[in-house]
Amino acid sequence: DVKVTQSSRYLVKRTGEKVFLECVQDMDHENMFWYRQDPGLGLRLIYFSYDVKMKEKGDIPEGYSVSREKKERFSLILESASTNQTSMYLCASSLPGLLVAQYFGPGTRLLVL
Amino acid sequence: SQQGEEDPQALSIQEGENATMNCSYKTSINNLQWYRQNSGRGLVHLILIRSNEREKHSGRLRVTLDTSKKSSSLLITASRAADTASYFCATVGFSGGYNKLIFGAGTRLAVHP
Numbered sequence: 067d068v069k070v071t072q073s074s075r076y077l078v079k080r081t082g083e084k085v086f087l088e089c090v091q092d093m094d095h096e097n098m099f100w101y102r103q104d105p106g107l108g109l110r111l112i113y114f115s116y117d118v119k120m121k122e123k124g125d126i127p128e129g130y131s132v133s134r135e136k137k138e139r140f141s142l143i144l145e146s147a148s149t150n151q152t153s154m155y156l157c158a159s160s161l162p163g164l165l166v167a168q169y170f171g172p173g174t175r176l177l178v179l
Numbered sequence: 180s181q182q183g184e185e186d187p188q189a190l191s192i193q194e195g196e197n198a199t200m201n202c203s204y205k206t207s208i209n210n211l212q213w214y215r216q217n218s219g220r221g222l223v224h225l226i227l228i229r230s231n232e233r234e235k236h237s238g239r240l241r242v243t244l245d246t247s248k249k250s251s252s253l254l255i256t257a258s259r260a261a262d263t264a265s266y267f268c269a270t271v272g273f274s275g276g277y278n279k280l281i282f283g284a285g286t287r288l289a290v291h292p
Contacts, residue, residue, distance in 0.1 A: 070221070109222075109267075109282045122277065156221055164271045164278050165209050170221035 069093070070171035072157055078177045085144035087174050089157030097160040098140035099168065100124075100132065102153040109156065115140055116162070147178045183211070183268040183283035191289045198255040200286040202268030203248075211244060211251050212269045216285070222267065225253075258290045 073088035089098065100112040101124075111124030113132040121132050129151060133141045140159075144151055154175050158168040186201045202211070210229045214222040228235045228244045228251065235242045241254040255262055265285040272281040 106284075108284050111279055114279075124279070154219075158222075164280055167212060167224035167227055168222075168280060169224065170214075172221045173219070175219070 070157060070159055070169050072155075072171040072174050074174050075172060076175050076177075078179065079144075079147050080179055081148060083144075083147045083178075085147050085176070085178075087142040087144075087155055087157075087176070089140045089142070089159075089171055090138050091140075091159040091169070092138065093159065093169070094137065095159035095169070096137070096162045097168075098134065099158040099160075100130075100140065100142045101156045101158065102126070103156055103173075104153050112142065147176075149178050152176060152178045183270050183281060185266065185268055185283045185286040187286060188284070189287045189289070191291065192258060194258060194260055194290055194292050196258055196290075198258050198262070198288055198290070200253045200266050200288070202251045202253070202283060204251075204268075204270050205249065206270075206272065208246070208270045210271070211242075212280070213240075213242060213251075213253050214267045214269060214282070216265045216267065218264070225266075255288075258288075260290050260292050262288060263290045264288060 070091045099114045101109045115121045115134045131143045156173050157171040160166050160168045183202050183204045212227045213225045216222045226237050228242050239256045244251045265287050267282045267285045269280050269282045
């Protein structure tokens with residue numbers, strides 16, 4: 067079974083802090099994704115990566131950056147956390163292409179005070 | 180606008196009953212996927228149906244696809260309390276200059292013992 071793990075289930079940070087969310091997958095998937103999920107807005111794509119050291123902006127990249135130094139790890143960085151970044155963050159991975167299933171981690175619920 | 184939109188938004192049934200959720204989409208597709216999300220958790224891939232398939236089964240799940248009507252349905256037979264979750268359909272759409280998996284807003288299913 068594919069396993070996607072995220073470093074924290076719950077996280078509380080203060081405004082202005084730099085926040086790192088880590089995601090690791092163990093199935094040698096090329097694709098990795100970061101989404102945020104908010105009530106009434108559904109899942110929105112923040113960044114995605116099709117290979118090591120590659121990254122592409124999604125729908126809402128402002129205020130975020132990513133890092134993919136190793137194939138299995140995709141990190142989401144909040145450069146300076148703000149209260150409007152309070153959300154559920156979901157990482158996913160998949161084989162190449164979009165005509166395949168995405169496998170999600172358990173999510174990180176981030177609260178920015 | 181959403182590529183896939185689920186209907187109804189919420190569904191409440193008794194254990195043992197069948198649950199049917201519908202998804203409509205706007206553009207032509209190669210496949211359509213259904214995901215489940217338990218409260219506060221990540222999404223779990225349930226089933227993928229290709230555009231040349233009309234029906235697919237997986238355990239108690241039955242998915243149909245009608246490309247002429249641009250719609251799909253997910254039927255859960257003999258529902259259990261553990262089926263309580265949100266269910267999302269997802270299709271590939273082109274938006275913001277790239278192809279991506281676009282999720283609908285979801286149907287919240289509550290199965291009462």
